[in-house]
Amino acid sequence: MADLPGYLRACLNTGKLASLAILVSGGIVLQILACALYNNWWPMLSVLTYVLLPMPLLFFAGSDDSIFSESDNSWVNFTKFLTGASTVGGIAIPSILKHAGVIGWGAFAMELSSYFVFGMAIICYLWMSGDDDYSIL
Amino acid sequence: MDLLELWAIFGPGVAGAVFGAGWWIWLDAVVCSLVTVPFLHYLPGIFASFAALMFNCVRKEDIDYSPYDEGEWRLKLWLFIAYVVSFVSLAGSAGLLIQDSLDKSAPSVWTGVAGVLQCVFVLISGLVYWTSHPE
Numbered sequence: 001m002a003d004l005p006g007y008l009r010a011c012l013n014t015g016k017l018a019s020l021a022i023l024v025s026g027g028i029v030l031q032i033l034a035c036a037l038y039n040n041w042w043p044m045l046s047v048l049t050y051v052l053l054p055m056p057l058l059f060f061a062g063s064d065d066s067i068f069s070e071s072d073n074s075w076v077n078f079t080k081f082l083t084g085a086s087t088v089g090g091i092a093i094p095s096i097l098k099h100a101g102v103i104g105w106g107a108f109a110m111e112l113s114s115y116f117v118f119g120m121a122i123i124c125y126l127w128m129s130g131d132d133d134y135s136i137l
Numbered sequence: 138m139d140l141l142e143l144w145a146i147f148g149p150g151v152a153g154a155v156f157g158a159g160w161w162i163w164l165d166a167v168v169c170s171l172v173t174v175p176f177l178h179y180l181p182g183i184f185a186s187f188a189a190l191m192f193n194c195v196r197k198e199d200i201d202y203s204p205y206d207e208g209e210w211r212l213k214l215w216l217f218i219a220y221v222v223s224f225v226s227l228a229g230s231a232g233l234l235i236q237d238s239l240d241k242s243a244p245s246v247w248t249g250v251a252g253v254l255q256c257v258f259v260l261i262s263g264l265v266y267w268t269s270h271p272e
Contacts, residue, residue: 077266079149080150081152081156083153084149084153084155088158092157092158092164096165
């Protein structure tokens, strides 16, 4: 996009941020709908997974890009291990609730949709944070 | 980058995901069981997790393959005990599966199957974590 003018590139970057905000809002709306439509608030257990997911990165890894690079540091590998273990909880909690008969198929589908929308938002955020082109000129 | 570098980057995350999947499968079996699962049925999963932790405490470069010198026998004894614990946990979970399928008052067959799956997934996660370390 080197041939685009600076203000158009800034506008496109603002559009990226807006789409990221729309994704996060969509995930939150799906999560609330999965609970409120059926008046059954057990799927709120999945919010624990969303809270737990960034905690290994916050506590153990630094502010570098070590999550996407090869490392022989034990703390970085442990961070990746805990992040992977937390990721499965987002799929496992709705599955266990459905298997136990606590929630139905509609809430289960909305839970999984919320999880994948949040996952897409996180991946877009990690992809966007590599860019630095916010200059107007 | 080639496949080995991708494995070194994403391998610990995959290992964590497989480990979490194993324990979540066991939690599903415990939650959906009609009878109370006794504590004896928890032991294969706990010992499999302990075995996976044991053989990932060893650094790969410390293993000596020299045919001349006296090797690190403590390290090899530790790895041997880790493998023994992992195989005993697998055998224990298979035995509990057979017991669950034969006895009517025991938990259902899904509890035994979930126990075997838990041990398999936990040990696979240990292997994935081990193989994803660069030399």
